Amino acid sequence: MTLNIIESLIISSLLFTLSSCHEGPVIGILTEELLHSLQNQYPNYTSYIAASYVKAIEGSGARVAPILIGQSEAYYRKQISVLNGIVFPGGACLFDNPNGYADAGATIFKIAKEVNKNGDYFPILGVCLGFELLLHLANGGNELRTRCSSENVGLPLKFVPGFRNSRLYGQASIEILSILSSLSVTSNHHRYCITPKNMTRTGLDKEWKILSLNMDKNGLIFVSSIESIDMPFVGIQFHPEKNSYEWKKSQNNPHSRKAVLSARHFYDWIANEASKNEHSYPSESDKTNALIENYSVFYTGKQGASYEEVYLFK
Template sequence: MISLLLTHTIISLMVSSLSATETPVIGIVLHEIMRDTLKSLSPNSTAYLAASYVKAVEAAGAKVAVIKLGEEESYYRNILKQVNGLLIPGGDAEFDKPNGYANAVKVLYNETVKLNEKNDHMPILGICLGFEILIHLSNKGKELRADCNSNSVALPLQFKPDFEDSNLFRDADPYILQILSTQPVTSNHHDYCITEKNLTKFGLDKEWKVLSTNEDENGFEFISTVESKHYPIVGVQYHPEKNAYEWKESQNNPHSADAIYSARLFFDWLIKEARKSNHSFDSLETQYENLINNYKPLYTGRLNMTFEELYLF
């Protein structure tokens, strides 16, 4: 009996050491409004966030904090001390535009690397453009993307031989891995991509581990999943948030039960890693002030827009 109690105590201590918080908050970066269709909805708004990202994070068990654009660097450093992880969403933005999405992500990425180097756990999930800008920043802001034609197409992942030896996929349900590798369940919407050739050319293969690749509609191979070799940072070229939450028919987003089940893997990974962070807001009131819950999404599905719902800022 004593032996069993001792074993239970040891296991409990091990589990608790892996979880610094049971109430993680994920910071999601806003996106500047680039298209006239969005500007027409709210002429005074300058930024937006697709509600699908928010829903995906909340469904995985975390709260969402808004990370604004055009702020001083001190704002981004401060918000990083309070959230437990970051989601860098996809969209349409210029990497050299001042005071926008790219500038905010640059500060957040560089500071996140510094935190992780100090063993201050801070995960990032970059999706589509969010993945591209992570690689762009690790290349010291030098462009390395290639043109791609992979729009409104669902694809199965072509896993690399050692993909299971990764932070992202190591503990994944084998059935999810089977779905991802055999069924067209990853939703692709991108005009740019990053190749293994360019990753190696710029010496970034020392920093990033390629987990999967795909081909665009012209047979051009691109990287579809990567993770950092040193930090809890993952990038995916596809959009797992669209499987369950974006319904525009022309986008051909996969909505099968398997597609929705497998897409949860990426957000579950982010929240699992975020639970290892001991960051917290200075007070509950400060947390409340920063949460997405202070804003109401606008239903845009009936307008035949890309997103079902949008937050406008």
């Protein structure tokens, strides 16, 4: 075989490899109604995304596109057709606000179930309020939560038997699982909890697998991570994005090296799961125009807000 032929084969192989490379999934983050503190400072905007979610997803090798609240079902169907996964973020909005976070989440949840039942693969990760929303929607929109006291506290996860046979933790390293189960590294900021008793009472324990439990400041046992038995939907009651990206001292977010390392697992999970479908935008310009980079980030930490930075939407 001559040198020219060998060189040609090498070049062809390199071109094939480059053309086959996946540039990374695009994950949608659902916006939500402005917090009161943000409403007072930014009256011309209607919804927001905390920048810590964007940074966490991008840190796991994915791109981010905002999903706006208050839109039509056709809008959400189009979003799911081009996105590779969705995150329902945490926050403080109510589930009964018309055309708000919960309404948009309900439509997305319905469409995502249809997509998965039809043989496609579309993951959702719910964080804190997003975790509560997933189970709220699975419960037919009926209130499921119990008042509890688990704000500004780091906790270790108490894994339940069989947790290793799960989408969420099945591929986690021994090191990550050891950190999560032995150290107070999960950042909790919630006044509502979902208890194992309420999941059993409503029959949700037959549709969702409880993976870990925790205890609030008053001794109430609550569910801290779950996943759907049939769908690639996962919920976590804590905030892994805060470990690396939220620095408000009063929040007591765990910032140790091990806390940061273990927090990466959850956004690595959604980035990996989102790579399992082939959804894409019609063109590169369509994708470019949809990305979060088209929006400005506002530094709100110095104003005493809950978040260091936010993206705002009109």
